[in-house]
Each structure stands twice: as C-alpha cells, then as structure tokens.
Amino acid sequence: MLNLTIDNINVHVEEGATILDAAKKAGIYIPTLCYREDLKPMGVCRLCVVEVKGAKNLQAACVTPASEGMIVKTNSPFIRKARKTILELILSNHPMECPACIRNGNCELQEMAYRLNITDIKYSGEKSIFNKDETTPAIVRDPNKCILCRRCVNVCGEIQGIGIIEPHHRGFNTSIDPPFNQGLSKMPCAQCGQCVLVCPTGALTERDDTDKVFDALSDPQKFVIAQTAPAVRVALGEAFGMEPGSIVTGQMVAALRKMGFYKIFDTNFTADLTIVEEASELVERLEQGGKMPLITSCSPGWIKFCEHFYPELLDNLSTCKSPQQMMGALIKTYYAAKNRIPPQKIVVVSIMPCTAKKFEAQRGEMVSSGYQDVDIVITTRELARMIREMNIDILKLKPEDYDFPLGISTGAGAIFGATGGVMEAALRTAYYFLTGEELKHIEIHPVRGMEGIKEVELEIKNFKIKAAVAHGLKNAKELMERIKKTEVQYHFVEVMACPGGCLGGGGQVIPTNDSIRLKRMKAIYDIDEGKNIRRSHENPAVLELYREYLGRPLSERCYQLLHTDYMQ
Numbered sequence: 001m002l003n004l005t006i007d008n009i010n011v012h013v014e015e016g017a018t019i020l021d022a023a024k025k026a027g028i029y030i031p032t033l034c035y036r037e038d039l040k041p042m043g044v045c046r047l048c049v050v051e052v053k054g055a056k057n058l059q060a061a062c063v064t065p066a067s068e069g070m071i072v073k074t075n076s077p078f079i080r081k082a083r084k085t086i087l088e089l090i091l092s093n094h095p096m097e098c099p100a101c102i103r104n105g106n107c108e109l110q111e112m113a114y115r116l117n118i119t120d121i122k123y124s125g126e127k128s129i130f131n132k133d134e135t136t137p138a139i140v141r142d143p144n145k146c147i148l149c150r151r152c153v154n155v156c157g158e159i160q161g162i163g164i165i166e167p168h169h170r171g172f173n174t175s176i177d178p179p180f181n182q183g184l185s186k187m188p189c190a191q192c193g194q195c196v197l198v199c200p201t202g203a204l205t206e207r208d209d210t211d212k213v214f215d216a217l218s219d220p221q222k223f224v225i226a227q228t229a230p231a232v233r234v235a236l237g238e239a240f241g242m243e244p245g246s247i248v249t250g251q252m253v254a255a256l257r258k259m260g261f262y263k264i265f266d267t268n269f270t271a272d273l274t275i276v277e278e279a280s281e282l283v284e285r286l287e288q289g290g291k292m293p294l295i296t297s298c299s300p301g302w303i304k305f306c307e308h309f310y311p312e313l314l315d316n317l318s319t320c321k322s323p324q325q326m327m328g329a330l331i332k333t334y335y336a337a338k339n340r341i342p343p344q345k346i347v348v349v350s351i352m353p354c355t356a357k358k359f360e361a362q363r364g365e366m367v368s369s370g371y372q373d374v375d376i377v378i379t380t381r382e383l384a385r386m387i388r389e390m391n392i393d394i395l396k397l398k399p400e401d402y403d404f405p406l407g408i409s410t411g412a413g414a415i416f417g418a419t420g421g422v423m424e425a426a427l428r429t430a431y432y433f434l435t436g437e438e439l440k441h442i443e444i445h446p447v448r449g450m451e452g453i454k455e456v457e458l459e460i461k462n463f464k465i466k467a468a469v470a471h472g473l474k475n476a477k478e479l480m481e482r483i484k485k486t487e488v489q490y491h492f493v494e495v496m497a498c499p500g501g502c503l504g505g506g507g508q509v510i511p512t513n514d515s516i517r518l519k520r521m522k523a524i525y526d527i528d529e530g531k532n533i534r535r536s537h538e539n540p541a542v543l544e545l546y547r548e549y550l551g552r553p554l555s556e557r558c559y560q561l562l563h564t565d566y567m568q
Ligand code: HC1
Pocket: 228, 229, 230, 231, 232, 267, 268, 270, 271, 298, 299, 300, 322, 323, 324, 325, 352, 353, 354, 357, 416, 417, 501, 502, 503, 505
C-alpha cells in the first residue's frame, strides 16, 4: 500500500494506482476529458493537471503514478487557471454549433465548459477545417468537432481490435482519421459504433434517420410498423433521467403508439424464432455433419468483422438472419398477406441499440420479401430524440402491450440483449430438440456476465456440447484464432460485436460504461425471470406461425425468408 496526501487528506492506495485513482478514493473530483475507466489512460487532454510537491511542472493525474509520501494539490488558483486556459484553447478550435449539435445537452465538452465556468472564448483565430465523413449508413464523422482525446482510437484498437482510426499530422493540423483520410466505408470498419459511445462531443455520431421516420409517419398512404430490439427497453429510460437498467417496455410501446405507428411488434418474437431455427441448424449439423463450430450470426458488426478478417470462417456462420431481418421479412410477407396490406405500403422501422443494424438493413441480401425487408433503422438515442421532439412525457405514460401476433415473446428472446443470451436461449431449445425433455436448470450461469470469453459444457444424452461466447471484437478475434489453431473444439459459439452484447451497443444511451452495462444486464435477466414462458420453442405465436405459414423449422419457406449466406 502507498500513503499519500491529496488536498491535505491522507489516502492509501494499491501500488500501481495513479493520482486520479487516489483522488477518487478520497472523494476529490478532478476534471478529465480524455480519460475513461474502461480505456487505457493517455493523458492527452491535460485537464486533470495537478501540482505535485517537488515536481517542476504540473502533472496529468490520470497517468502519473501515486508514490509513497507524495503531496498533491488539485485545486489551487494556479491549477484552476491552467485548466481553464487548456479548455479555452480547445474551445478556440471548436465550431461552437452547440444548439444544432446531436450532442447538445449530452456533450462532455459543453459540461466541462459549464463546470469550469467558461464565460468567454478568449482565443480566436484560424480554425482547422476538415471534411465530414458521411460515407457509411451508420456512422457520421465530423473531425471539426473532434477534440483529439483519442478515446475512439483506443476503443477501436484496444477493445475492438481493429484500429481503423489513428492520429495523423502534427500540431494544429492533427486529425483523427482512417488512413489517407479515406471514408469509413472504404475501411474494414464493423460500424459497431463503440467509437460513438465514447466520443465526448459530436465528432462521432450515428447517422440521424429520424426525419425519414417522421416523413413516413405523416404519409397517409403508409402503414408504418415498428419493431423494438431486446436491449432498447432497458436503456431508453436513461435518456429521460431514469436509473440505468430501468425497464420501460410498456411506456416505450405506449410512446410509439402515440407517435402514430400503425403496429408495434417485438424483435424478441423473432429472437425466439431465430432460436428455433438456429437450434434446429445446430442439431442438423451435429447429427448429419456440417461445419463446426456453428457460429451465431445475429450481430451485424460481428458479421462484417468476420467478412473482413475471417472469411475462411464464413461457412461456420449460422445461415439464420438476425431477428431484426427475420421480422422485416415476415411483416412484408406473412403479416401483409394475413392483413391484406400491400407490402409496398408498409414501412418497417427498427428501433435498435446498434448502429451496425443500419448497415445490415441495407445489405443486398436483405430483400427476401421482394422489398427491402427493413426500411429504416433508428437507435435508442434517436428514438429518445423523437419522443422529446414530439413532446411526449414517456415517464407519465401508462404501459401498453405489443401488438399481436408478432409481439409475443418468451424470456429466452429477452436475454438476446446480453452477451451469452443467444447461447443460453439456444441451449435451452437444443436440449429439448435433442432429448425430447426440457432442460431442468434453464439458467446457464457460465455464459452470463462480463468476462471476455466464456465457456460452458452441457451434457446432453451422454454427449457433451462444448460452447463458447465472446463479446467485443478483440475477444472475438482471440476466440477465432484459438478455433483456427484447433486449440479448442467447440460445437457452438456466440459472438456479439459490442462489449456486454447489445445492451452495450453503439446506439445506446450515452453514457454507457461497464457499471451501466451491468445494470442493464440485470434488467434483462429480470425480464426473463418474470416471464411465464422462458423457452423459445414454447412461444405460442411462433408455433402458430409454423403451423399457419412456415411449415416446420428449416423448411423451404424458412430458408427463403429467414436464412441467408454471407459471401463477402
Ligand atoms: Fe441485438 Fe438481436 S440481440 S443483435 O443485440 O439478435 O441490435 O437488443 O435486436 O436482430 O433480437 C441488437 C439487441 C437485436 C437482432 C435480437
């Protein structure tokens, strides 16, 4: 243990702690902009400067190790002046478009200017001018708003293991770009949006598709149908001041109805359907032979990553489309026919915690209904903005139910939103398909939680199914390398592109960090626990859909509507 004094308070910290860690322990606030607990500290913004007795210069608290007997001051007039000057210099090269910025009211730079009592832009002069990158359907990059904090560099390289964006040039011309300043669409970018989640300003944002939804809603010729992903309901409330992990399913449905959606369906329904198809695929590969391990395919960021970096494993991917895409295809075929609505008059709007879903919806493969299966994808953040714009007080709404029949779901569908959830749901059903009996202990705890790579073995009729789960693309990479080297032989593997799974998706409410992820995760398992039916193969609406329309799992019609091949 080390003993030091910060602002006359004695603190004891472990060897390896920084001054910032020690200050936190003592309950002392030090402002930071580039620092995040879940990323490697870089000390680039310098806002966390402190005085250390005996040191010549101010020290950045986030990267300076605490040492025995250290005496630190965090709040002298000299320090406050230095911090203010640093922030004024950052602001001097910022576009100051705050009232018209997506991050208005949720911007760390704005908040810092408020905290540090900035009332004047002291330094004015030349500003660096960069082109906006709007080349992808998912992410918009505006380097003019970038404060060079390098969080995006860190998350893309260290957490996602890709490393597409890097600092380029020097001094005033420094910018954070893909190589040769090419558009993100030319890069092997998974479009996962983790960079958007950590950006303190509006330099990285989702592409805003809210106007497209408003236009569709005001077109009297259109039937605008919403579907909501499993993880949106445990995060949306945060945008309206609720505690992380608050479950707002019913209020969200009520808000969507108030906004004018014709029907509101639940992606959890098609999550159940995915499980029935995917578990059938697993059983088929186990019994008849086929590429092993079977790897899940519902995370579009993961699919894109696999296409770029592991094309040799594409045949291992489940041919199941994601639940979002299954829902789109079913709405424009099954539901349209049943309700005599011309599919060309239907607009399917997905509300997703994920930026990569915007990319997925416009892939060439996703047209099996004869139309683009999903027309518009908006993120949790975009939905929150729409609700606000429409002046709907979501907290005061009485909870309402999803519409029938594509709104009925089980606990297994709900847990898709958490890392390990697809695996757990699939094993609940695969066990039944292989044995004709129900799995007694349906909660499969080894695949739950935030550990990067998780494994489980499930004994089914004297046969051991070996499965693994990875979340975050760097972990996925590590797992794929192990699989390729045949160090381990799995039957079934789940990969989700985002840390924590979709509950930590790049379209979720900001802030998203590990402690918030854990609260959303708990909420997702609470939803599962609260359901009467917790196995996908027992979803009565899914069973009815097979009886009425699809035939049996893996039928020709299922292959036509619900499956695809990813061929790069
Ligand atoms: Fe997901 Fe999925 S779980 S990918 O994370 O399989 O986005 O929530 O909707 O499609 O169901 C996301 C979440 C989501 C799909 C499902």
